């Protein structure tokens with residue numbers, strides 16, 4: 001499978017300048033691609049467009065998987081993980097409801113992710129950022145996920161937790177043949193885990 005953004009151009013309603021211009025990017029199944037660029041250059045904006053978070057009436061170009069539009073009515077095969085997991089979780093739901101709403105996760109994977117059983121009965125505001133991020137990563141790895149976009153996924157976590165989470169994610173992504181885009185300022189991380197690195201400036205055609 002291939003996720004393709006073709007001739008993408010975008011500017012926010014309130015901004016005068018183009019953030020993205022005639023940009024092309026593709027991610028293939030099983031490939032782990034790094035995306036780097038200066039702060040404010042548009043990496044998060046591009047991530048949101050590829051994951052269908054920005055309505056396409058606001059951008060030019062197209063985003064497709066194997067030449068087909070991504071349906072808005074089904075499970076999104078392109079999952080996006082942000083830096084701040086608390087922003088993507090309903091505070092009125094317990095963790096078990098948040099996790100199982102996405103997919104029927106096996107107990108042994110929950111354990112491998114370092115998620116303690118007692119956390120499942122807690123509310124999102126009763127967990128640390130690192131604990132919550134384990135849930136948001138696991139939630140995104142449903143069997144229906146074909147592409148994963150990690151936007152500064154572990155930036156807020158300590159070094160030990162970062163390594164733990166990345167090891168688990170890379171194992172699962174490789175095992176499930178998921179295509180992945182890793183957005184990070186951490187050059188060492190990108191070098192270590194990515195098959196290829198793309199520089200936003202090089203694919204943006206101002």
Ligand SMILES: Nc1ncnc2c1ncn2[C@@H]1O[C@H](COP(=O)(O)OP(=O)(O)OP(=O)(O)O)[C@@H](O)[C@H]1O
Nearest residue numbers: 012014015019037038039040041042043044045046
């Ligand atoms: N909702 C918004 N409305 C208007 N402008 C925005 C909005 N979100 C982001 N921007 C602007 O769009 C530009 C690109 O932002 P974006 O977050 O995509 O960059 P980034 O490369 O991910 O940055 P960073 O590495 O600092 O996270 C920035 O100049 C930012 O100020």
